[in-house]
Amino acid sequence: MASVYAQRPFDDARRAADWNGVLDVDLRAAFLCAHAAAPHMRRQGGGRIINFSDWIGEERAACAIAAIFRTTSRRPA
Amino acid sequence: MIALTEALALELAGDNILVNAIAPGPILAPPEHDRRRVCRAVEDGDAAAAGGAARSRSRKASLALLDSDFITGETIRVDGGRHVK
Numbered sequence: 001m002a003s004v005y006a007q008r009p010f011d012d013a014r015r016a017a018d019w020n021g022v023l024d025v026d027l028r029a030a031f032l033c034a035h036a037a038a039p040h041m042r043r044q045g046g047g048r049i050i051n052f053s054d055w056i057g058e059e060r061a062a063c064a065i066a067a068i069f070r071t072t073s074r075r076p077a
Numbered sequence: 078m079i080a081l082t083e084a085l086a087l088e089l090a091g092d093n094i095l096v097n098a099i100a101p102g103p104i105l106a107p108p109e110h111d112r113r114r115v116c117r118a119v120e121d122g123d124a125a126a127a128g129g130a131a132r133s134r135s136r137k138a139s140l141a142l143l144d145s146d147f148i149t150g151e152t153i154r155v156d157g158g159r160h161v162k
Contacts, residue, residue: 027078027081031085032087038092038094041089041092041094045093046094047087047092047093047094047095048094048096049089049094049095049096050096050097050098050139050143051078051081051098052099052101053100
């Protein structure tokens, strides 16, 4: 479980630099864990994945990425 | 994280893989801990010492999700109701 959060005003130039780090730790890490675990779970007939996020990170990361994931996950098989 | 959890839940549903999330909110440190002790616990990454029962409450929510075979794409906020204020 990990999370990063830097509290800065929106206009602070470092906000742009923070962005990738926040998404890497708060969101991409969860994706990579699921990506690594899914094949093993599939082989054993199923499984459970539980993601963790503090809800400050959740608000920040989830809004931006929602449209991308919804689009890619609901395309016809 | 909510969107990622929902997306993975959809994508992996056919493989019988349930995907959910726990979102612990801010919590108060135990009353017997002074400020210095809390700061030290935060620096040491000791969530239990810094935030009292947060870890065990998140664990209970996790166990509920592990026990279920019909919940997927859900995010449980473990924050004492702060998100509805």
